[in-house]
Amino acid sequence: MSSTKTEDELRARVAALEQQLAAALGSAQPSTTAGLVKRTKIATMSSEVVDSNPYSRLMALKRMGIVDNYERIRDFTVAIVGVGGVGSVAAEMLTRCGIGKLLLFDYDKVELANMNRLFFRPDQSGFSKVQAAQETLQGINPDVTIETHNYNVTTVANFAHFVGRIKEGSLTGGPVDLVLSCVDNFEARMAINQACNEIGQTWFESGVSENAVSGHIQLLIPGETACFACAPPLVVASGIDEKTLKRDGVCAASLPTTMGIVAGFLIQNTLKYLLKFGTVSRYLGYNAMLDFFPSMEFRPNEQCTNFHCRRQQQLYQEKLALQPKADGAVAAVAEEAVVHEDDFGIELVSDSAEPAVAGHNANAGLVAGVHRAYDAPAPSHHADAAVTSEISEAASLDLEDLQKQFMAMNSK
Amino acid sequence: MSSTKTEDELRARVAALEQQLAAALGSAQPSTTAGLVKRTKIATMSSEVVDSNPYSRLMALKRMGIVDNYERIRDFTVAIVGVGGVGSVAAEMLTRCGIGKLLLFDYDKVELANMNRLFFRPDQSGFSKVQAAQETLQGINPDVTIETHNYNVTTVANFAHFVGRIKEGSLTGGPVDLVLSCVDNFEARMAINQACNEIGQTWFESGVSENAVSGHIQLLIPGETACFACAPPLVVASGIDEKTLKRDGVCAASLPTTMGIVAGFLIQNTLKYLLKFGTVSRYLGYNAMLDFFPSMEFRPNEQCTNFHCRRQQQLYQEKLALQPKADGAVAAVAEEAVVHEDDFGIELVSDSAEPAVAGHNANAGLVAGVHRAYDAPAPSHHADAAVTSEISEAASLDLEDLQKQFMAMNSK
Numbered sequence: 068m069s070s071t072k073t074e075d076e077l078r079a080r081v082a083a084l085e086q087q088l089a090a091a092l093g094s095a096q097p098s099t100t101a102g103l104v105k106r107t108k109i110a111t112m113s114s115e116v117v118d119s120n121p122y123s124r125l126m127a128l129k130r131m132g133i134v135d136n137y138e139r140i141r142d143f144t145v146a147i148v149g150v151g152g153v154g155s156v157a158a159e160m161l162t163r164c165g166i167g168k169l170l171l172f173d174y175d176k177v178e179l180a181n182m183n184r185l186f187f188r189p190d191q192s193g194f195s196k197v198q199a200a201q202e203t204l205q206g207i208n209p210d211v212t213i214e215t216h217n218y219n220v221t222t223v224a225n226f227a228h229f230v231g232r233i234k235e236g237s238l239t240g241g242p243v244d245l246v247l248s249c250v251d252n253f254e255a256r257m258a259i260n261q262a263c264n265e266i267g268q269t270w271f272e273s274g275v276s277e278n279a280v281s282g283h284i285q286l287l288i289p290g291e292t293a294c295f296a297c298a299p300p301l302v303v304a305s306g307i308d309e310k311t312l313k314r315d316g317v318c319a320a321s322l323p324t325t326m327g328i329v330a331g332f333l334i335q336n337t338l339k340y341l342l343k344f345g346t347v348s349r350y351l352g353y354n355a356m357l358d359f360f361p362s363m364e365f366r367p368n369e370q371c372t373n374f375h376c377r378r379q380q381q382l383y384q385e386k387l388a389l390q391p392k393a394d395g396a397v398a399a400v401a402e403e404a405v406v407h408e409d410d411f412g413i414e415l416v417s418d419s420a421e422p423a424v425a426g427h428n429a430n431a432g433l434v435a436g437v438h439r440a441y442d443a444p445a446p447s448h449h450a451d452a453a454v455t456s457e458i459s460e461a462a463s464l465d466l467e468d469l470q471k472q473f474m475a476m477n478s479k
Numbered sequence: 480m481s482s483t484k485t486e487d488e489l490r491a492r493v494a495a496l497e498q499q500l501a502a503a504l505g506s507a508q509p510s511t512t513a514g515l516v517k518r519t520k521i522a523t524m525s526s527e528v529v530d531s532n533p534y535s536r537l538m539a540l541k542r543m544g545i546v547d548n549y550e551r552i553r554d555f556t557v558a559i560v561g562v563g564g565v566g567s568v569a570a571e572m573l574t575r576c577g578i579g580k581l582l583l584f585d586y587d588k589v590e591l592a593n594m595n596r597l598f599f600r601p602d603q604s605g606f607s608k609v610q611a612a613q614e615t616l617q618g619i620n621p622d623v624t625i626e627t628h629n630y631n632v633t634t635v636a637n638f639a640h641f642v643g644r645i646k647e648g649s650l651t652g653g654p655v656d657l658v659l660s661c662v663d664n665f666e667a668r669m670a671i672n673q674a675c676n677e678i679g680q681t682w683f684e685s686g687v688s689e690n691a692v693s694g695h696i697q698l699l700i701p702g703e704t705a706c707f708a709c710a711p712p713l714v715v716a717s718g719i720d721e722k723t724l725k726r727d728g729v730c731a732a733s734l735p736t737t738m739g740i741v742a743g744f745l746i747q748n749t750l751k752y753l754l755k756f757g758t759v760s761r762y763l764g765y766n767a768m769l770d771f772f773p774s775m776e777f778r779p780n781e782q783c784t785n786f787h788c789r790r791q792q793q794l795y796q797e798k799l800a801l802q803p804k805a806d807g808a809v810a811a812v813a814e815e816a817v818v819h820e821d822d823f824g825i826e827l828v829s830d831s832a833e834p835a836v837a838g839h840n841a842n843a844g845l846v847a848g849v850h851r852a853y854d855a856p857a858p859s860h861h862a863d864a865a866v867t868s869e870i871s872e873a874a875s876l877d878l879e880d881l882q883k884q885f886m887a888m889n890s891k
């Protein structure tokens with residue numbers, strides 16, 4: 068029996084699809100008992116210890132006495148700005164932990180040059196990072212709601228939309244529970260800082276140095292801790308001269324190890340913050356050359372140039388004043404930066420840690436080995452800040468507009 | 480025109496394949512410029528800064544002054560024993576770094592219950608972990624040679640084969656450059672220890688606690704540092720009572736954060752060891768509750784029960800004796816455990832750190848917050864050691880045979 072033209076076309080289609088499928092799955096043949104198991108949605112998190120329960124090892128945190136109510140993770144919404152070497156791994160960790168909802172913001176495309184970090188695959192090259200991330204994450208855990216925005220948060224139009232999603236993007240239509248900054252440039256950090264100061268949103272900042280061997284995370288609670296404009300970000304010094312970086316044809320170094328560790332610190336502290344266990348680090352640094360981990364705290368700068376930061380400081384002080392019995396937290400605000408002395412009686416930082424001060428240009432007085440990323444946070448100096456991050460790959464045309472808008476807001 | 484039976488079957492096949500492909504890729508449609516880009520092999524690592532170069536960010540480590548000769552990574556072979564929550568991420572990091580060759584050992588299958596850790600996908604359920612890992616890793620970087628062994632290294636027959644691959648499994652047919660222990664049970668750690676003592680193979684041990692909030696890595700250089708039998712492994716104390724764990728229907732807790740961080744520490748120190756930069760940590764602990772990172776060193780136990788350890792100690796002392804001018808390394812061996820005091824003048828561990836001693840049962844004298852995982856490393860007590868790891872899921876029938884064989888070897 069000869070085949071028809073339609074049959075031939077269908078056979079060609081089958082062959083093409085089989086080839087694409089093999090490429091998508093790698094080249095091996097699935098065994099008879101394996102392959103293409105699509106994880107179905109799970110209505111309720113169970114503690115049952117069976118191989119088919121993706122939450123058994125997480126729910127065990129309750130039995131171990133670490134977390135009181137692990138299921139609450141499903142109520143939380145986290146926004147991740149920047150889905151690169153740190154943000155993508157952070158998103159995957161939260162997805163595997165069963166977070167309620169993720170909002171992902173990025174405007175970059177996946178490239179082969181990103182393959183030295185975890186998460187993205189070569190076959191995703193050319194896709195937008197948020198689209199590629201959404202596909203991978205939904206495949207891993209369809210229980211998580213994922214909202215993506217393929218835009219640059221620093222443009223004026225996008226900034227307004229970004230603030231709106233932070234205010235109303237949670238599962239219940241209210242503000243998100245936490246914003247994670249995983250961006251690679253100063254402008255985006257300033258935009259996130261502005262948004263969070265405006266609406267009183269707690270956020271974590273993260274960064275990895277251009278020489279790939281140091282990084283940090285920092286918690287920012289508007290009014291209670293320093294904001295990003297109160298003090299320049301700190302970097303763990305590497306002793307490397309980074310002056311020669313900003314030339315054409317030069318890229319920052321990066322390592323999957325450093326970025327994975329910083330993402331791990333970020334999400335571990337996110338879990339501690341959301342699920343209320345352990346001690347949430349306010350600043351945790353990582354120096355890979357020495358396996359050195361500085362820790363410190365920064366109080367807000369009363370002369371901060373950011374109007375909304377000063378307003379949040381006032382609100383926080385008013386809130387504190389309403390609490391008749393001053394506990395340790397109040398004292399800490401008024402005192403010098405708290406030296407972290409834990410239960411082990413081991414000083415993790417020297418007592419030379421210095422609180423944020425206005426008009427700073429000095430690294431003097433900081434914990435040894437830790438430097439400010441730049442001296443003065445004036446708009447004209449912002450290019451220097453990339454020292455804490457990867458090189459900014461796209462200078463937004465709208466940046467000057469945004470800066471003007473920020474200045475107008477802040478002069479209120 | 481009505482369709483034939485063959486056409487209907489072909490249409491059904493096309494529909495099924497389209498569905499499978501969509502599942503494999505996630506649900507989004509690939510854009511015209513994206514998708515199914517298969518990464519081709521690259522003959523020479525280039526520093527060229529273009530989006531299509533997967534090594535540009537790694538080769539930049541040379542320009543930054545971190546690594547002298549990054550390309551050397553292609554000459555190295557690393558064996559990873561245990562491809563679970565730590566081992567799979569470790570393998571992915573080395574693959575993305577462009578390691579020459581990986582040897583992967585595991586005998587477990589991927590289950591949905593593993594989805595709270597990074598790396599494996601739900602659609603890989605039922606595949607052997609080494610097969611699933613190989614497919615994913617070759618898709619990420621086809622330049623890496625990957626050799627897999629789907630067996631338990633603790634059985635007598637497999638142990639002999641395992642030793643053979645460690646001795647002859649490198650790219651040039653010689654010994655591997657490093658063995659990484661990412662296993663979840665005491666028996667497998669003892670088998671790796673035995674193999675490495677026998678052939679003088681340097682290795683890293685890693686572990687994560689059953690409550691998911693602490694972990695560690697430890698470097699073991701036969702004759703120079705304590706072996707796994709010289710001293711029980713140390714765990715960072717969490718203050719959690721772990722006595723109630725070993726019941727049916729109870730599983731260890733685990734988190735993608737803790738496991739990702741431990742994998743990151745392990746591979747960062749592997750890179751430092753292989754590419755000769757920074758300081759390689761001999762023991763680095765992680766307490767997630769407090770973000771506390773103890774560090775210490777252990778000298779070998781002259782009365783170690785392991786014959787090959789004692790032999791390696793003798794060889795090391797003979798080697799040292801041949802070096803006329805004693806440098807710092809020699810002094811360190813003879814002295815108490817070295818207290819890590821880095822360039823920053825900050826003591827990372829208290830000076831109560833205690834070297835390994837025979838017949839120990841005491842946590843007394845150890846760095847505060849760090850406990851021994853168990854008291855006496857006698858064979859009858861080995862079940863207690865799982866405190867440093869996930870629960871051992873398969874008690875090998877051949878274990879007693881192996882223990883007898885080890886004892887016969889060690890009584891030489």
